Amino acid sequence: MEEAMNIERVLIAFAAALSIGMTALATAWAQSKIGSAGAGTLAEKPELTATIIILIAIPETMVILGFVIATMILMM
């Protein structure tokens, strides 16, 4: 019984870790692409700084939602 509960806890933790880990990886990959393109753009058009910062922030939705799901899993 105790062993089953421990396995359950491990799986819950693993699910939460997977939720935030995968989304964080996806966000990092997206932001790396946007960041490098943005750096090239800013070299020619420095006035687009604010726009580029906003564009880099957009993929953060993925990791935020992953964090929310992870929190909900841990709260179960």
Add this chain to the structure above:
Amino acid sequence: MIVRMAKVAVIGPKEDMISVLSLIRKLGVLQIEKESPEKIEQKAVDSHVQGLRLDRELLKQSFFLEELKEKISPLLDLTSSYDFRESYLSPENILDSIANLVEKHLNQCREWSQNKENIAREISHLSRFKEFLDCITPLLPEEVESPELDYIGVEIRDISAMEKLEHLASKVTEGKFDLKTAQTERGTLVGLIITETEFIKTLQEGLKTSRIQDFVLPESLAALSFPEKIKETEILLKKEKTDLEALEKKISTFAFQWSGIYRKVMHWIDRQLTLIKASALLFETDMCFVISGWLPAGELETLKKEIDDRFSGRVVVEEKELREEDLAHAPVLLMNRGYFQPFELLARLLPVPGYGSFDITPFLGIFFPIFFGMMLGDMGYGLILLAASLALIKLSSGKNLQDAGKIFTVAAVYTIIFGFLYGEFFGTIGVKFFGLKTILLDRHESIIPMLYFALAVGVVHILLGLVLGVISSIRQKEHKESVFKIGSIILVLCLILLLITKFYPVAAQTIQKPLLLVLLIALPVILLTGGFLAPLEVLKHIGNIISYARIMAIGLTSVLLAHAANKMAGMMGSIWLGIFVAILLHGFNIILGIFAPTIHALRLHYVEFFSKIMAPGGREYKPLRNNSEEENNGRSYEY
């Protein structure tokens, strides 16, 4: 607020055209438009209207000014780093004299610049050589001055260059060489190869091929002994420095006398060329010119009065009737006062909205600080941010920084308010030491309720956006679009209410069936008005609402970091170390806490909210005006 624009035509005799353009530029309110002649009404003008062709005189003047500008510009570049005297001469009166002198002055400045470069290069070379001599001379054997021996000085950059040099010297001189090395004050390594005179030329060629830099000896020093070389190098250096000083003084005197005059003339030329270019947007008849353009409606009377006063009725300003098709071309000027004015800094990051659309600035002014406060939500952090913002307003001089300071001041106030509601003061310190109580939600414990709260905020914000979108469509008389948007609102509301009924089974029994009925009616309506992809649009709205979960997520991050900072400070053992760690970690949390809520609050507006209300594609209002603020007399628009 989007300022109401008026469309005008300015008509007058051709001989007054440049004067009128000059006055329009001075007032800085009229954006000149190139419209097709068919759109221009021809009440008091001759019947034949066409695009203005510059007459020969004007063209000649244009070419002359362009040519003069091309000569003055490099001259100003060459003297840009020197002080100059402000000129009070009138450019129009001295233009011919300047045109005659500029070529001579430009050639003179170029010669001086070239001489300066040559002297600087010589000084650099002599300095390196002196440095080399100072290092090497103490190490020299007595026989170095023997006629059978000669030497080469080299700069050795690294160990591999040293090995290369020794190998090369050994090969060329058959081992008959001596290498002395020393380190200069700058830390670089220099060497002296002493060998028989017959090997010198071959060795020099070898050094060139191996890319090892040797010191080229000035010819005047070749016959001298080493101590004499040092003395002579010092004398040469002193002479070059004196020459350089004399040259700098000459250039400085010239720049002080003439730079101010040339700058003033250049500025005048730019203004004249702007007028001539602006005249390309005009129309003409046989006797008159016609300027068609837009200006803020509040400035119309001022323009009429100024033109009447100056031209005594010869030039007429007429307001044109605004037709529906004109609205798509009207330039957009955003004007917000008081509390909302600083938020134009954030609104400017987006494309200009359409003329008939909404100005997004007031919505940013209302909701951005609230979302910021919800996310950061800590009284301690809010107080620090408030102090920093007030300091920024007080100490900064630029308008953008001042506006940023004002925006963050408001955001700080909301941060303090929400910090009070959450019961947070540097995390849990408020609760532990000051008896602070949680009024709204404990973000650390009530994670799911906080999530519901964030989503509820999202529902309200998105529905507001959709309602404003309906108003915008009705204004622009897009009835099908407005019906589609109303249908979307109903669908979104029904879906949310159906979701809520999952938690309230009693209510579910009552309202589920009517909600499903409304859904069944609304769905075909949006399919008819929005097309087959319309349901995807509704799903997109649901996705936008879920995006507001970031308010909970970022807030929770901030809380947990504050909590971790307090815990780590408590674990230090020493009170001073604990305070230091707490300051460090809370400081890091504040910086993160300012950056992340700003970006995400803006993102919620730009992506989720404004996509519902804003019709982009507006044209920015760019009136013909002088570039410098002084000439504009610091003008601001007052209505």
